[in-house]
Amino acid sequence: MTRVLVIEDETPIRENIVETLELNDFDVFVADGGLASIEILQNQSIDVVVCDIMMHDVDGFEVLRTVRDDLSMTHLPFIFLTAVTDKQLREQAYQMGVDAFITKPFSYLDLLEVIKKLLKQVNS
Secondary structure (H helix, E strand, O other), X not given: OOEEEEEOOOHHHHXXXXXXXXXXXXXXXXXXXXXXXXXXXXXXXXXXXXEOOOOXXXXXXXXXXXXXXXXXXXXXXXXXXXXXXXXXXXXXXXXXXXOEEEEOOOOHHHHHHHHHHHHHHHXX
């Protein structure tokens, strides 16, 4: 079963993402902030990360930096899910190695498609 880490500090959004993923046979791990997510990433085998950018403790860029700096996680598909639409932040994210950028509000079907596409790329 594919293991997805969802990092989102807004409870309703996080719960909807988790429900959607679980209904589609994903094993979901949840963090409500960057610090909790880094601990999960260091202690669990995760297949894909869905991460908000703006969070109450450590932001999504720091989580992405942690993933890309760890040789055991450099292959890990990483998706930013955010309300931030600033082009410079988007460019910075791609330069740092984010694989996809989904802007809120978003379709849960679109999120599923992006996850499946990235997993297919990693596994081929």
